[in-house]
Amino acid sequence: MKDDTLICFLGPLGTSDHRAIELFSDIGVYVPLPMASISEIVQTVNYTPGCLGVVPLENSTDGELTTISDKLIFEATDIRIQQECVLAEVICAYGLADLSVATTVISHPQILDLCSRFIKERGLSTRHATSTTEACRLVAREKDVTLIALAPPAVGQKMGLSAFDDTVLDVPEIRTRYVLIGQGVAPATGFDKSVFVVTPAFDAAGALSDVLSSFTKFSVNMLSILSRPLQTKIGLHSFYITCEGHVNDTPILYAVESLLERGHSVKHLGSFPRWKGAEVTAPFANLPLGSIDPEDLNTKSVRELLGV
Structure with a gap:
C-alpha cells in the first residue's frame, strides 16, 4: 500500500x-x-x-x-x-466525578439501547450523541459532574475521563x-473467501436450489447465504452468497461459469483473506429457545412437537 x-x-x-x-x-x-x-x-x-x-x-x-x-x-x-x-469492544461509563452523583447518560443511540439494564437500574435519563467520541467530548467540555458517557475504553481514556464501571453492557462485548x-481483486492467499451476488434467471419453485447446485457440483463450500427481494419483479430475489476460496480457484471459476450457463446473473463482490480471529456471533450461549431435538421424535409426532 x-x-x-x-x-x-x-x-x-x-x-x-x-x-x-x-x-x-x-x-x-x-x-x-x-x-x-x-x-x-x-x-x-x-x-x-x-x-x-x-x-x-x-x-x-x-x-x-x-x-x-x-x-x-x-x-x-x-x-x-x-x-x-x-x-x-466493551463499553464503560466515563465521567468527571463519582458515579453516585450521575443523573444523565449520553452516548450513541445504539449504545444506549445495549446498556438499557444499567440505565434502568440507576434511573438515569438519556441524551443522544452522534458517536461515543462526541459523547465523551461533551462530558469533558460541559464539565457537568452529573453527566456520564458510555464509550469504549479507547475513547474515554483519550478524553481524559475517569472510568466508573466496565459492566454496563447487557451483553459481554460488541x-x-x-x-x-x-x-x-485482492491476490489469493490460500486462505480466502469470496462473495457473489446471484440473481436467478427465473422466479419459481426451485430457483434457489438451481443456484446452489452450481456450487455443490464443483464442491465449493458455502459459508452463508442471504436473500434480498428486488423491486424489478415481484417475487424475484438476489442471493448474497459467501463461499470458501478465491475467485481464481478453478472450482469457483467452474461454479460461476455454470451459473452463467444456466442464465443467472452474477456479481463478484470480492475475494479476500479470511479473518483468523474471533468471529461475529449472536450474543447468546444457548440454542434458540423452543428448538425441537431429534430425540423428541421418540415421544411425540412432528405435528405435536410443532404445536399444530
Missing part, C-alpha cells in the same frame, strides 16, 4: 470505524479521511482509483447490516472487498465485522 493512500471511514476521528483500520494487515502509513455517511464512502471509493474505504457489514447484536451491503451491491460497479476484520473496500 502506498504511503499516501486515502482510507475513508465514517467519522469523526476516533470512532470504532477509524480504530478498525489498524486491524487490517499491511496497512502501513495512510491518510485517514473521515466522511459523513456510508454512501459518501462507497461513491468516493467507487470513482477514485487507489482510494480505500472501511464499512461495517455485520455486528453481534443486529447481524448482517443489509442497508450497508445493499449500497455495495446495488450502488457501486467497481468496488471489491479487499480484507475483513472483527473489532471487539463485535463488529468491518471490510476494507477498494477497486480490483
Whole structure:
C-alpha cells in the first residue's frame, strides 16, 4: 500500500470505524479521511482509483447490516472487498466525578439501547450523541459532574475521563465485522473467501436450489447465504452468497461459469483473506429457545412437537 493512500471511514476521528483500520494487515502509513455517511464512502471509493474505504457489514447484536451491503451491491460497479476484520469492544461509563452523583447518560443511540439494564437500574435519563467520541467530548467540555458517557475504553481514556464501571453492557462485548473496500481483486492467499451476488434467471419453485447446485457440483463450500427481494419483479430475489476460496480457484471459476450457463446473473463482490480471529456471533450461549431435538421424535409426532 502506498504511503499516501486515502482510507475513508465514517467519522469523526476516533470512532470504532477509524480504530478498525489498524486491524487490517499491511496497512502501513495512510491518510485517514473521515466522511459523513456510508454512501459518501462507497461513491468516493467507487470513482477514485487507489482510494480505500472501511464499512461495517455485520455486528453481534443486529447481524448482517443489509442497508450497508445493499449500497455495495446495488450502488457501486467497481468496488471489491479487499480484507475483513472483527473489532471487539466493551463499553464503560466515563465521567468527571463519582458515579453516585450521575443523573444523565449520553452516548450513541445504539449504545444506549445495549446498556438499557444499567440505565434502568440507576434511573438515569438519556441524551443522544452522534458517536461515543462526541459523547465523551461533551462530558469533558460541559464539565457537568452529573453527566456520564458510555464509550469504549479507547475513547474515554483519550478524553481524559475517569472510568466508573466496565459492566454496563447487557451483553459481554460488541463485535463488529468491518471490510476494507477498494477497486480490483485482492491476490489469493490460500486462505480466502469470496462473495457473489446471484440473481436467478427465473422466479419459481426451485430457483434457489438451481443456484446452489452450481456450487455443490464443483464442491465449493458455502459459508452463508442471504436473500434480498428486488423491486424489478415481484417475487424475484438476489442471493448474497459467501463461499470458501478465491475467485481464481478453478472450482469457483467452474461454479460461476455454470451459473452463467444456466442464465443467472452474477456479481463478484470480492475475494479476500479470511479473518483468523474471533468471529461475529449472536450474543447468546444457548440454542434458540423452543428448538425441537431429534430425540423428541421418540415421544411425540412432528405435528405435536410443532404445536399444530
